[in-house]
Amino acid sequence: MSQISRRQAVALLGALGFGAAAAACAGPGGSPKPAGASGPAAPSTGAVTGKVSFAHWRGEDKAVFDELIKRFAAKHDGVEVAQDISTSNDYNAQALQKLRGGSIGDAFATFRGAQFKNFTEAGIYTELKDSQAVKNYQKGLLSAGQNGDSQLGLPYQVVFPMPMANLDLFDKAGAEIAPKNWDAFLGMCEKLASAGVIPISWPGGDVGNGGQLFNCMIANNAPVDDMCAQIEQGKLKCTDDWFIKMLNQYKDLRPFVQPNATGTAVEPAQNLFSQGKAAMLATGSYHLAAVRGLGAKFPIDLVFPNTTSDGNGKYEGAYNATFILGVNSASKNQAAAAAWIDFLSEPENAGYYANQTAQHVSVDKVEYTNPDLKRLSPWLQKKTALAARFQFNNLDVRNAVEASATAVISGTSPEQAAAAAQKIVDERL
Amino acid sequence: MSIHPGTAAKHKAPDSQAAANAPKVRRRSPTRVNPALYLFPLPAVAVIAFFLVMPTLQAFQYAITDWNGFSAAFNYVGLDNFIRAFTNDSLFTNALTNNLKFVLLVVIAQTFFSLILALLLTKNSRGSILLRALFFFPTILSSVSVAFIWKFIYDPNFGLANSVLRTVGVDGGAYLGNDAQALYWVAVTQVWFHSGQMMVVYIAGLQAIPRELYEAAEMDGANKWQQFKSITWPFVAPATSIVVAYTTVQSFKAFDLILGIAGNPPKSSLDILSTRIYSTFANSEFGYAAAQSIIFMAMIALVTWLQRRLLRLTPKGE
Numbered sequence: 001m002s003q004i005s006r007r008q009a010v011a012l013l014g015a016l017g018f019g020a021a022a023a024a025c026a027g028p029g030g031s032p033k034p035a036g037a038s039g040p041a042a043p044s045t046g047a048v049t050g051k052v053s054f055a056h057w058r059g060e061d062k063a064v065f066d067e068l069i070k071r072f073a074a075k076h077d078g079v080e081v082a083q084d085i086s087t088s089n090d091y092n093a094q095a096l097q098k099l100r101g102g103s104i105g106d107a108f109a110t111f112r113g114a115q116f117k118n119f120t121e122a123g124i125y126t127e128l129k130d131s132q133a134v135k136n137y138q139k140g141l142l143s144a145g146q147n148g149d150s151q152l153g154l155p156y157q158v159v160f161p162m163p164m165a166n167l168d169l170f171d172k173a174g175a176e177i178a179p180k181n182w183d184a185f186l187g188m189c190e191k192l193a194s195a196g197v198i199p200i201s202w203p204g205g206d207v208g209n210g211g212q213l214f215n216c217m218i219a220n221n222a223p224v225d226d227m228c229a230q231i232e233q234g235k236l237k238c239t240d241d242w243f244i245k246m247l248n249q250y251k252d253l254r255p256f257v258q259p260n261a262t263g264t265a266v267e268p269a270q271n272l273f274s275q276g277k278a279a280m281l282a283t284g285s286y287h288l289a290a291v292r293g294l295g296a297k298f299p300i301d302l303v304f305p306n307t308t309s310d311g312n313g314k315y316e317g318a319y320n321a322t323f324i325l326g327v328n329s330a331s332k333n334q335a336a337a338a339a340w341i342d343f344l345s346e347p348e349n350a351g352y353y354a355n356q357t358a359q360h361v362s363v364d365k366v367e368y369t370n371p372d373l374k375r376l377s378p379w380l381q382k383k384t385a386l387a388a389r390f391q392f393n394n395l396d397v398r399n400a401v402e403a404s405a406t407a408v409i410s411g412t413s414p415e416q417a418a419a420a421a422q423k424i425v426d427e428r429l
Numbered sequence: 430m431s432i433h434p435g436t437a438a439k440h441k442a443p444d445s446q447a448a449a450n451a452p453k454v455r456r457r458s459p460t461r462v463n464p465a466l467y468l469f470p471l472p473a474v475a476v477i478a479f480f481l482v483m484p485t486l487q488a489f490q491y492a493i494t495d496w497n498g499f500s501a502a503f504n505y506v507g508l509d510n511f512i513r514a515f516t517n518d519s520l521f522t523n524a525l526t527n528n529l530k531f532v533l534l535v536v537i538a539q540t541f542f543s544l545i546l547a548l549l550l551t552k553n554s555r556g557s558i559l560l561r562a563l564f565f566f567p568t569i570l571s572s573v574s575v576a577f578i579w580k581f582i583y584d585p586n587f588g589l590a591n592s593v594l595r596t597v598g599v600d601g602g603a604y605l606g607n608d609a610q611a612l613y614w615v616a617v618t619q620v621w622f623h624s625g626q627m628m629v630v631y632i633a634g635l636q637a638i639p640r641e642l643y644e645a646a647e648m649d650g651a652n653k654w655q656q657f658k659s660i661t662w663p664f665v666a667p668a669t670s671i672v673v674a675y676t677t678v679q680s681f682k683a684f685d686l687i688l689g690i691a692g693n694p695p696k697s698s699l700d701i702l703s704t705r706i707y708s709t710f711a712n713s714e715f716g717y718a719a720a721q722s723i724i725f726m727a728m729i730a731l732v733t734w735l736q737r738r739l740l741r742l743t744p745k746g747e
Contacts, residue, residue: 093711096499118713122499205606206692260585263606265692268586395712396520399694406696410606427517 043334055105057091102330106337113390125152133345141362155321158360161212161284180311189256201278203269204262219385220313228391247414320387400424491719498715510720524705547631565625576689608698634668
């Protein structure tokens, strides 16, 4: 082997470094198009066989999905479904990068709001409008998975982001479970406080869970249904009268939430409710299983803080359709992935999922056997507003707007809190 | 005595002929080695190039784009992201202010506290060794565990802090729920977490001081403060440079502790630069987040350099 000089060696290493630099200067994203993702044509058809990767973030549902996978495999010879589970934070951050190549997530779930929008723009979804699955859903609950005329995703779970109520404590205090207007709601809180319990346990220290109350408070106060989208676009402002009125209603709640509520994390808030120290837990029905797990034995219903003064509000509650199911447009096994989504959307299987996980589903004709779900099922028929906070696509804006409510509970004046939120919104316009 | 180069040349000139006649001294040729030897560093160079150089260069490139992290479309926006950070993003400037405040609080408290601990526990008695182990213990915990432990200590309803206060009839506060105080409470946690480690650095410095110096000082009638000022401090001063530099970098990057204790996203009173960058990435503003990362990197480099310039604490005589 011939020898090389030090200079030549340095040149060689320099060339390597230059190559790395040049490679680094390739366009962001590395490829001009999301690899493999092709946009919303219907999933391809064919034999339901081979491996299906099902990507989602609900680790707590793994055993339930395992059982459903067994049942699915029993129906179709040679098909295998593997769950690819991430934590919800990781899923938010990395799911699109993982899915766009199609190697994982033949079938997948998405969060409502910004993630659904990002996935739609990246062309990850196939069109499910004409699928067998879509026919099984309640029509009114499908909007969160639509983009224009396309039905890209199927919102599977239905949760009610409304305060849960300990009915025993309500009975004991003689408090009304369905207050007709804001004064009635405050009167109800007064009665509960007089009975020696904390009326509302509110996890103000937890941005995500503390923010759910906002869905109820804004529903009947806002002049339009897409109020949060309009705030983000600058068409409506936090300093508008209707928003300040809502913050003043938050101010009315100060005496009825637990002391130091803005420092309370979600687990202690759940404990206050489960132990019967608080009459309501201002998060949502998605915490049913958690509070039962903490030992709550009392009957539970939901309360809607109706913010109207005359009781003539447009909405009787709030709901959210999340865990949106989709078939990956980059998948090599779309036929089996679509069949899996169809299978999950059959009332019998959706019912199994719902009753085992204590979550309602958007699928029609499901029989709820779980006692909590049975009790809360009438809410599925009420006129409920789709949770407004998920209209925000910019998380900084969402957090700033919701933080105005937390600031009011901690003692800031509604006007000051609104101005601080609007400042952030203006910067993001 | 030095000779001026020109003078030396003049002196040598008459001998140039003789030098020419002298046997030639072979000039050293460029080192020639077996090229196979250059293959050995290649894996390391490749790893550094692909995992350090490339991402860093890419961060610089992303920082001048409006790329959202997902789409193929992006625009080059020049220095807009950097300008925006300082002129039109109060969340960023708030995080920057919080971070500087946090660093200052922690550096002062941790340096002082770990020095006091070290002074109290330098002696190798059984009690001291036990206490040293006790104070060092938090260091071996993961930051996430520490965050969760303290999150529950600070809980206003079930937390240890308020439970203890209630026993003496005092109503505790909201701690992390109080925007004016939250950062101070996290600073307390950070100091608790890392002071044991810094104490060890100081103890190492203290144990290197010859005992004879103290004996001589005592014979001369020096009191404890004079002994500290004239003997102890000069010897532990270099350790202080290390402690301050390490604590500064650590406090700038207290990401996991803040996120664990305050949740994701942390509220604005607890938002620091690293959590802000994380939120910006999560908000699909990849280009802007890259620009914030570069500002963050520059800031740590600047503060570390300033410290090295300002805190040249060396023992006397060096």
